[in-house]
Amino acid sequence: MTNQHPQEIELKLQLPPGAVDAFLARMARRRARPVALTFVTRYFDTPDFALSAAGVALRVRRAGRRWLQTLKTEGARQGGLSRRIEFEMPTRGGALDWTRFPPEALAYVPEALRGEVVPVFETHFRRTAWQVNGRAGARIEVALDVGEIVAGARSQPISEIELELKAGQPDALFALALEWAGAFGCLPLDLSKAERGVRLARGVAAAPMKSAEVALGHGLSVEDGFAAIVQGCLAHFQANLPGVLASDDIEYVHQARVALRRLRAALRLFRGACVVPQALMAGARGLAASLGPARDWDVLVVETLPAIAPHYPDADAWQCGLTAIEARRQEVRAAMRAALGAAQPGAWLLGMQRWLLQQGWRADVTQAQRLAQLAPLDDWTRRVLKRGHRRIARDARAFGALSPVARHALRIAIKRQRYAVEFFQPLFAGKRQARYLAILRDAQDSLGRANDARVASTLMAAVGAAAGPMADFVRGWLAARLAAGDDAACAAHMQTFLDTPTFW
Secondary structure (H helix, E strand, O other), X not given: OXXXXXXXXXXXXXXXXXXXHHHHHHHHOOOOOOEEEEEEEEEEEOOOOXXXXXXXXXXXXXXXXXXXXXEEEOOEEEXXXXXXXXEEEEOOOOOOOHHHOOHHHHOOOOHHHHOOOXXXXXXXXXXXXXXXXXXHHOEEEEEEEEEXXXXXXXXXXXXXXXXXXXXXXXXXXXXXXXXXXXXXXXXXXXXXXXXXXXXXXXXXXXXXXXXXXXXXXXXXXXXXXXXXXXXXXXXXXXXXXHXXXXXXXXXXXXXXXXXXXXHHHHHHHOOOOXXXXXXXXHHXXXXXXXXXXXXXXXXXXXXXXXXXXXXXXXXXXXHHHHHHHHHHHXXXXXXXXXXXXXXXHHHHHHHHHHHHHOOHHHOOOOHHHHHHHHOEHHHHHHHHHHHHHHHHHHHHHOHHHOOHHHHHHHHHHHHHHHHHHHHOHHHOOOHHHHHHHHHHHHHHHHXXXXXXXXXXXXXXXXXXXXXXXXXXXXXXXXXXXXXXXXXXXXXXXXXXXXXXXXXX
């Protein structure tokens, strides 16, 4: 890479629109002089969006009387921090001039595609920028962008802060971002304007995101695996957090909760080698606790009650009861959002990302812990999977004699082993792994049905008389289901688990 085309390092934050004035007031207290410009930016791609699919953003921007054309590549992104290669130079008018790009930039766009590119969307925003000093001599450009993305008849608001590192270390960006996340409720933002514009142009709506496979390979150390797995869990949670705060789609809450459960399982898995600070651990527990009640009410309304409704003789009475339950559910959802706001999830995410960037697990460790961090991940993985398997097998053999409390603990152990298998899936291959994972999922679901019934019964008791006679009917139904149990099916799953060969 040449000095003419440096790597762009920036941290992006989503700023609540209602906090714009407060942020401007905060920046006015600094001695930095603001520079305000209005930008009109035209983004180009092929009709089938081949450039964006390749991780390339191509634009022409007008700032005052100047026109600039820019080509950016998709680089590493995590927790709002991105590192990208950027080629930028003056141009004339609002059209692309391929002759002005250097060969290094042109290499990212095959010649066959250059004649196909057309304008696909625009961004219109006002940027207020400050040059500020950060920690340890860092120089940072802070930019507040407020405006919109426009693609045909569709539009989307822009309200974000970009912190671009001009000199110094990326940690200086996190120091500022953490301050503003705590003060204004900012969230880390990984999606660029270009990516959001492509989604808008294609008519792709935001949707809940499931966990993605962690990119692990042979030859990694334990600390490499730890960092990759934790990063994957954080990305999963961050992707669903805006939907939890703003959408009524219940899958956002479900996926965010799963992300935190997977994260806590990963931290437990690596606790002998990589220890996370108590403040960050407490933050994860608090966020998970704020999501739990809302998810319980969602399961009751969307899964449990629809299965019982056809058996209730009075449809009108059922609907009246359901209205009362739905009102309680909405109260719980509002309380969840208030609790999340108080927990400052944006600041927690940034804190976790900063700790990962600093490789904080290496701080204040014993020699034995450091050796464990440097150990081969493949060997370590086999040991932890074997240990988790033994814990499940012990209770599976005695399943018929287990108390409800012990069965609940067994379900949690199965869930943790399932997450561990999913984390380390890239390190293994073959049908035996898939078979083992399928058995864990079936066993977890089987044991989970009894737990769902107990939780639903507790919620119906909390609603009480407000739900009318249907509440007693539902509680009776659930009690009968718990009394009948699912012992035979659960026991069969336990025996299948014991009979299934391990894959490691």
